[in-house]
Amino acid sequence: MTEEQRAASDPAATDERAEELRSRLEEARAEAERYLNNWRRAEADLANYKRRAEQEREEMKRYANASLIINILPVLDDLERALGSLDARLAGLTWFDGIRLIARKLQAVLESAGVREIPAEGQSFDPRLHEAIHFAEGEEGKVLAVAQKGYTLHDRVLRPALVIVGKGKPAAEEGQASQQESQSNG
Amino acid sequence: MGRAIGIDLGTTNSCMAVMEGGEPKVIPSAEGERIVPSVVAMSNTGERLVGRPAKRQAIVNPENTIFSIKRLMGRKFNDPEVQRALKFLPYKVDAAPNGDARVWMGGRSYSPPEISAMILQKLKMDAEAYLGEPVTEAVITVPAYFDDAQRQATKAAGEIAGLNVLRIINEPTAASLAYGLDKQGEKIIAVYDLGGGTFDISILEIGEGTFHVRATAGDTFLGGDDFDNRIIDWLVDEFRKETGIDLRQDRVAMQRLKEAAEKAKVELSTLMQTEINLPFIAADASGPKHLVRTLTRARLEQMVADLVERTLGPCREALETAGLRPDQVDEVILVGGQTRMPLVQETVRKFFGREPHKGVNPDEVVAVGAAIQAGVLKGEVREVLLLDVTPLDLGIETLGGIMTTIIPRNTTIPTSKSQVFTTAADNQTSVEIHVLQGNRPLAKDNKSLARFILDGILPAPRGVPQIEVAFDIDANGILHVSARDKATGREQKVIVQPSTGLSSEEIERMKREAELYAEEDRRRKEEIELRNQADNLAYTAEKTLREVGDRIPAHLRGEIEDKVRRLRDALAGQDITPIRRAMDELSYTLQQAGAAVYGQQAGVGQEPPPGEGPGRGPEGTVEGEYREV
Numbered sequence: 001m002t003e004e005q006r007a008a009s010d011p012a013a014t015d016e017r018a019e020e021l022r023s024r025l026e027e028a029r030a031e032a033e034r035y036l037n038n039w040r041r042a043e044a045d046l047a048n049y050k051r052r053a054e055q056e057r058e059e060m061k062r063y064a065n066a067s068l069i070i071n072i073l074p075v076l077d078d079l080e081r082a083l084g085s086l087d088a089r090l091a092g093l094t095w096f097d098g099i100r101l102i103a104r105k106l107q108a109v110l111e112s113a114g115v116r117e118i119p120a121e122g123q124s125f126d127p128r129l130h131e132a133i134h135f136a137e138g139e140e141g142k143v144l145a146v147a148q149k150g151y152t153l154h155d156r157v158l159r160p161a162l163v164i165v166g167k168g169k170p171a172a173e174e175g176q177a178s179q180q181e182s183q184s185n186g
Numbered sequence: 187m188g189r190a191i192g193i194d195l196g197t198t199n200s201c202m203a204v205m206e207g208g209e210p211k212v213i214p215s216a217e218g219e220r221i222v223p224s225v226v227a228m229s230n231t232g233e234r235l236v237g238r239p240a241k242r243q244a245i246v247n248p249e250n251t252i253f254s255i256k257r258l259m260g261r262k263f264n265d266p267e268v269q270r271a272l273k274f275l276p277y278k279v280d281a282a283p284n285g286d287a288r289v290w291m292g293g294r295s296y297s298p299p300e301i302s303a304m305i306l307q308k309l310k311m312d313a314e315a316y317l318g319e320p321v322t323e324a325v326i327t328v329p330a331y332f333d334d335a336q337r338q339a340t341k342a343a344g345e346i347a348g349l350n351v352l353r354i355i356n357e358p359t360a361a362s363l364a365y366g367l368d369k370q371g372e373k374i375i376a377v378y379d380l381g382g383g384t385f386d387i388s389i390l391e392i393g394e395g396t397f398h399v400r401a402t403a404g405d406t407f408l409g410g411d412d413f414d415n416r417i418i419d420w421l422v423d424e425f426r427k428e429t430g431i432d433l434r435q436d437r438v439a440m441q442r443l444k445e446a447a448e449k450a451k452v453e454l455s456t457l458m459q460t461e462i463n464l465p466f467i468a469a470d471a472s473g474p475k476h477l478v479r480t481l482t483r484a485r486l487e488q489m490v491a492d493l494v495e496r497t498l499g500p501c502r503e504a505l506e507t508a509g510l511r512p513d514q515v516d517e518v519i520l521v522g523g524q525t526r527m528p529l530v531q532e533t534v535r536k537f538f539g540r541e542p543h544k545g546v547n548p549d550e551v552v553a554v555g556a557a558i559q560a561g562v563l564k565g566e567v568r569e570v571l572l573l574d575v576t577p578l579d580l581g582i583e584t585l586g587g588i589m590t591t592i593i594p595r596n597t598t599i600p601t602s603k604s605q606v607f608t609t610a611a612d613n614q615t616s617v618e619i620h621v622l623q624g625n626r627p628l629a630k631d632n633k634s635l636a637r638f639i640l641d642g643i644l645p646a647p648r649g650v651p652q653i654e655v656a657f658d659i660d661a662n663g664i665l666h667v668s669a670r671d672k673a674t675g676r677e678q679k680v681i682v683q684p685s686t687g688l689s690s691e692e693i694e695r696m697k698r699e700a701e702l703y704a705e706e707d708r709r710r711k712e713e714i715e716l717r718n719q720a721d722n723l724a725y726t727a728e729k730t731l732r733e734v735g736d737r738i739p740a741h742l743r744g745e746i747e748d749k750v751r752r753l754r755d756a757l758a759g760q761d762i763t764p765i766r767r768a769m770d771e772l773s774y775t776l777q778q779a780g781a782a783v784y785g786q787q788a789g790v791g792q793e794p795p796p797g798e799g800p801g802r803g804p805e806g807t808v809e810g811e812y813r814e815v
Contacts, residue, residue: 045207051318052206063218081466085474125246127229127239132246134437141230147438156218162441165246 065113066153073159076110077148079103110151118150120161131160138166188322190352190564191313192556194360195302195326195340197256198382198409200224201553202309204317205561210364210554212547216312221549226304227251228292236308248276250291254383255305257406258298259343260336263287267406299339303346310347324349325560327552330356330388331402352563358388359397360555361519364546368395374514376504378534378542379521380497383409387500389508389515401507403500408493410451410524416489417447421462421479429475431468439467454483455526487529494533501537518542523549574599577693580657580665583620583629585610586714592657595625599663604656606672608649616641617653619669621682625700627711633696640669640678648725713762720765724753727776738779745775 083103090096118129120143125132129150130143138144143163150161191213194201199221203212215222217238227240228250235243244251257271263281272279278290288295306324313321328340337354344351358377362368367375372393379386386404390397421443422433433439446462453460459482467477505512518534520542525531534542546554575598581591584607593603609617618639624632643651652672659665668679700707727750735743753768 049207078465082474085466085469087473125243127227127235127243131242132244133441135246147441160242162438167246 062154063156066156066158069110069113069115069151069153070158072106072110073151076103076106079106080149114154115158116152118152118157118161120146120150120163125163125165129157129160130163130165132165133162134164135167136164137168140166140168142166188320189313189317190323190325190560191309191321192360192553192558192560193306193309193324193326194357194550194553194556195256195305195328195343196224196381196552197254197384198224199549200305200309201550202313203550203553203557204313205557210557210561212550212553213313213316215308216315222305222309222312223253224256224305225251225253226255226291226301232292234304236304249278252277252289252291252296252301255289255298255301258287258289259302260298260333260339261287270406299343299346302340302343306344306347306349310349322348322350323352323560323564325353325355325556325563326351327355327357327360327556329386329402330358330390330399331386331404332356352560355556355559356388356390356397356399357386357521357552358390358399358519360552360559361521362390362392362397362517362555363558364551364555365517365519365543367517367519368392368397373516374400374508374510375517375519376501376515376538377519377521378497378501378525379404380524380530381409381522382411382524383407385409385497385500387497387504389504389510400510401504403504403507405496405500408496410522412493413451413490413524413527414444414447416493417450417481417486418443420489421447421477424479425467425475425477429468429470431470431475433468436468442467450481451486451527454481454486455528458483483528490529494527494529497530498533498537512538515540519551520544521548521551574663576601576659578623578696579625579632580621580623580635580659582607582655582667583622586718587629588711588714589622589624589627589629589632592655593659599659600661602656602658604654607653607655609643609646609651609653610648612647613645614648614651615643615645617643617669619655619667619678619680621665621667621680624696626696626703627707628714631699631703631707633692635665635682636667636680638667638669638678638680640671640676642674642676643671644673716762716765717757720753720757720769723769723772723776724750724757727772730776730779734783737783739782742775742779742782746772746779749775 080103083100086096120130123130123143125141125143129152131150133147136144142165143161144166145164146161147164148162151158189204191202191204192210200223201212201221203210205211212220214220215237219238222237223241225237225240225244227235227243227247229235229243230247230250240251241253244253254271254275258268258279261268262285263279264285265287268279268287279287280290280295282288282295282297286297288297289301290296291301306326310321310324324344326340326344328337332340341351341354357379358375361377361379362375367373373391375390375392377386377388377390379388384404384406385408386402388402389400391400392398418440426432433443442464446464450460450462459480462477462479462481464477466474468475505515515538518538518540520531520534525534525542525544525548531542531544575596576593577595579589579591579595580593581589584590590605592605593601607617616639618637620629620634621636622629622632623635626632640653643653654670654672656668656670657665658667665682666679667682668677670677727746731738731743731746738746749768749772753765753772756764756768759765
């Protein structure tokens with residue numbers, strides 16, 4: 001109380017006190033601004049998080065099987081390789097027909113899960129779907145042969161088809177020229 | 187204003203991350219991968235390809251496929267490093283008029299920053315598609331040994347890609363940020379980065395939030411690919427010894443070997459042995475040949491021991507430059523996929539005499555750190571609010587002494603929740619709200635926090651009044667409970683201070699007991715619920731007789747009265763079997779009566795059957811679950 005009286009009687013002290021209050025108000029305002037800002041960010045974060053979580057749940061549903069399927073594909077490859085290199089002595093056995101049916105069943109299961117084979121042989125080489133592992137004489141830019149089949153799950157490439165791509169006629173200068181060029185760098 | 191992302195622009199692969207909800211998050215590419223190959227190509231059809239598709243056509247289009255551009259960034263053509271790189275780069279590199287190295291692709295020359303910009307542009311586009319908003323700013327990482335020209339070139343690449351480069355930071359610094367090592371005072375940090383094709387060791391000194399690079403060393407031609415090649419060599423040799431066939435002549439077989447070798451390497455980081463199983467890998471006159479080998483972790487470690495050992499030379503060199511002994515290093519961080527290998531971790535641990543940090547995915551740790559830096563620069567990493575959770579369920583006692591949870595345990599506070607309850611008896615004018623804390627299903631086993639009465643409820647049949655009970659826990663852990671009669675607006679509240687709650691020992695004890703008695707509690711709760719149902723059924727039967735009794739045939743009416751009496755008798759007893767039997771009998775007769783009434787009058791004027799609310803309880807108890815919120 002005495003302090004207030006003194007403050008009232010002393011203009012300098014009043015100014016000082018006003019100044020102090022002003023700066024305290026300033027601080028409080030700045031703090032409020034900061035909190036409001038953080039709050040807005042937290043709300044925005046939550047909104048974004050919800051949206052993303054929803055998106056990811058959808059993705060998850062669609063591609064949940066992808067990692068399992070990717071590991072099953074080599075088994076299918078091997079089975080197809082086995083069937084493809086069939087010995088004539090075995091071909092007639094009904095036992096072997098059974099094995100063929102098993103392979104077909106596996107394919108059907110994968111297909112029903114949304115797995116599709118990527119068309120490759122005879123197509124134009126497309127690096128979004130095909131992976132080139134070799135060059136060979138043949139129509140330029142076309143897939144001449146498939147070394148390993150590629151597959152998509154829904155609209156995503158699970159694994160590209162490994163293909164051999166044509167590089168044009170054997171006499172074509174182009175292919176050789178570029179090879180020399182790359183060697184000349186070495 | 188767009189988002190800011192962190193980008194690890196690597197020699198072989200790049201990775202990006204963003205701060206989201208205060209946490210760094212790796213952004214997958216449009217192809218759904220967490221890393222993008224740092225490859226750019228001009229296809230034979232004149233299309234520009236970036237990332238995975240560019241890599242897939244590299245073999246058939248080598249002179250127009252640019253990889254390892256980072257090795258040329260900001261360097262002159264006559265730089266020894268550039269000359270060394272030329273030996274394995276199949277595309278054309280020459281000197282620009284100013285002496286800088288430049289590359290040729292699709293018949294045009296490009297500066298290295300232009301090529302890097304194409305990679306950054308793809309990352310930017312994929313990030314925008316993922317985030318659903320524009321990305322305008324980025325923090326990009328570079329190796330600690332990059333000089334000013336190389337940093338400028340990297341920055342220029344970002345700008346060409348349309349990114350405002352907030353900052354260029356060192357890769358080891360980013361890795362340290364990802365582990366939060368910037369907040370722990372002065373320290374010496376060693377960052378051991380063994381990637382796909384290069385090895386880097388950096389010694390950092392950190393203090394007051396600043397990073398100082400004390401020394402760097404490395405081997406620009408040592409990486410995970412060398413490890414894969416050792417396995418491939420071994421498989422090829424073994425197969426030749428066994429069959430005489432050289433698989434190197436068969437590209438398809440080599441492709442299969444490469445995939446199998448990498449898979450085996452990855453598996454041996456967690457397993458002690460794995461099988462490499464490649465049937466029909468080749469064939470000769472005698473028929474198909476299969477390659478089946480078991481590879482143990484020990485055998486793999488023998489194969490690559492010298493490669494791992496080779497990383498220690500640069501480590502010694504860097505320490506020497508920094509003027510430090512290994513034991514003066516406070517923290518060791520592992521970066522790069524190859525550091526997942528236990529032998530690498532063990533070697534690093536022995537060399538520095540301490541356990542390396544390895545919690546963050548080593549392929550992503552640099553991008554994660556860059557994203558954190560971007561977040562800090564953009565003010566997105568705000569002061570951390572420590573949020574508490576409620577350790578035990580909070581709820582009220584309902585009919586039959588059951589604990590009805592309002593706020594379940596482990597809910598982050600502050601939070602609030604409400605639920606509507608109703609009365610348990612006709613003309614009940616007051617309810618008691620008994621606030622409980624604990625995980626046991628029965629009220630008496632939990633801790634009582636408070637009790638209060640809400641009165642002045644207008645007389646009405648049971649189940650009609652709506653009493654909203656609201657729980658609110660504020661940021662200080664103080665619980666506010668209120669009960670409000672929706673019809674009259676009358677309200678009562680109580681505030682429970684956290685001090686009247688439980689000590690942490692009590693909480694632990696209660697959690698233990700809840701587990702211990704779970705089965706017994708469940709049985710007791712079931713019994714109470716059955717009794718509530720039985721009581722409700724009797725009540726319904728009596729009400730039906732009262733309201734539409736005149737339309738029920740006399741013999742059924744008598745039967746119902748009789749069976750209600752028997753059910754009430756059963757309820758008075760201890761055994762639940764007779765209760766169940768009496769309930770079945772009564773509901774059967776009630777159905778018959780219902781059919782008779784409907785038969786007379788096709789349902790007109792019938793009141794819908796009363797809700798699921800259980801039966802009558804001791805006066806004043808809130809009846810359970812007349813849920814509508």
